[in-house]
Amino acid sequence: MGQIHLSRRTFAGTGLASAGLVLATGARAFAERPLTAESPLGPFFPLSPPAESDADLTWLKGHSKRASGQVIEVTGRVLDEKGNPIAGARLDLWQANAAGRYAHPSDPAVAPLDPDFQGFASIVSDSKGDWRIVTIKPGSYDSPIGRRTPHIHFDIRGKIQRNIAQLYFPEEAKLNAGDMLYKGLGSEAGTSVAVRNTNDPNKYNWDIVLMG
Ligand SMILES: [Fe+2]
Incomplete structure (x- = not known):
């Protein structure tokens, strides 16, 4: 008999959350x-939609100068737990x-502040679940919960799950290890x-997995 392992997140907020519930199904195991992993929204989600929210945060229309700092490209896919792409997320x-800042x-x-930096984007995954x-690269900063390691906040809306998450950088292992929110992810931090x-050290990949 096959089994489907349901994440505790599936039942977050219910009494089933910590049970590590396993349902027996008759289906073949996969x-x-x-x-x-989910993270708190944090205090800095834009109060109102910014004028510009395209996928290139380093250039603002009408500005002659690019944003300051290390330009990076992040690509990824939005997938369900079986690895199927989620289009239109x-x-x-x-x-x-x-x-x-x-x-x-x-x-x-x-x-x-950097007047040439967009700081926010709103994009949609394509038919293959791809996004870019x-x-x-964000700087680290002090916060009421201690030093925050460099991170990018994401609010992802898929078909049936919405997830607030944060992307972390692998080369920041030391800062990551000292970050309260990162540490709070425990064994899920790797996601x-x-x-x-x-x-190309300026390129990163990050696949986001949501319930499909
Ligand atoms: Fe933050």
């Missing part, structure tokens, strides 16, 4: 991909600039760490 993402009135950071952004391209 290997599931772990769902992407909406990804809203927001992040600090290279100096670790959000363009948000609640950010108390003294680091400077060009952005600046939030992008893969750095071995040929």
Whole structure:
């Protein structure tokens, strides 16, 4: 008899959450991909939709200068737990600039704003579940819960699951290890760490897995 392993997330907030529930089904067993770990929304989601929200966060229309910092490309797919692509998933993402500052009135950071940085994007996965952004590698910053390691916030809306997540960078292992939110992910942390391209260190890949 086959089994379907349901993530505790499936039943988050219910009494079943911690049970590590396993349902017996009659179906053949299949290997599931772990769902992407969830994170708090945090205080810096844009208060209102920014004027520009395309996939290249490094250029703003009418500006003669590109955003400051290390330009990176992040590509990935939105998949269900069986590895099937989720087309048409909406990804809203927001992040600090290279100096670790959000363009948000609640950010108390003294680091400077970058007037050339978009800081937010709203994109949709294509028919193969693929998505891509060009952005600046975010800086780390101090917060009430301690030093935050570089990260990009994502709000992903798939077919039946919406997930708030954070992307982390593999080369920041030391800062990651000291980050309260990263540590809080426990054994799921790996689902939030992008893969750095071995040929081009400015390129990363991050697949997002949602319930399909
Ligand atoms: Fe953040």
